[in-house]
Amino acid sequence: ELDPGVRLASGVGRHWPDARGVFVGGDGAVRARLNEEDHLCLEVSQEGDALQAACRELFSALGVIEAEAQRRGRGFAFSPRLGYLTSCPSNAGTGLLLSVSMSIPRLAERFPQLQPLLEILGVQARAARGFGSRAKSGNDPSIYDITSLVAAQESAVEQLNKLIQACRVLAAMEARDSGEA
DSSP states (O other): OOOHHHHHHTTTTTTTTTTOEEEEOTTSSEEEEESSSSSEEEEEOOSSSOHHHHHHHHHHHHHHHHHHHHHTTOOOOEETTTEEOOSSGGGTBTOOOOEEEEEOHHHHTTGGGGHHHHHHHTEEEEESOSTTHHHHHTTOTTEEEEEEOOOTTOOHHHHHHHHHHHHHHHHHHHHHHTTOO
């Protein structure tokens, strides 16, 4: 995580609090944060394991936003070489960060030992505390946010497939450890 001073030095605090906002869809499943750290943080939450359906919802909402921006003669900053540009260079490319909240109580007991496996799977895991996940987890120590690690020039489909595969592996390990497999 970046130090707050580093974030401010990047200019993200300029003109605070003007031109900032949070928008929530009618059912609360789609949320947009504007001009916080990146220009747009679009989130979709969904119960269960239908990650592909959640991504379709995300890309549909993004398409509506992008079409309206283009209609107004605007668009997202894009480089043919680097992809979408963001305030944080590590998010350049697709500008996409995929995350799944999972209850993994047995694996949580030995979480530090899972780090090498998580690296091989191309994901990271943190105790759930992000925007939207804390309310769902109730600070339950067995709830983890599993997030795709973005590799340069990796497509959104590749990121999604990597996250799905990692979640399948973790779910199978959790089931095995609990005697459900």
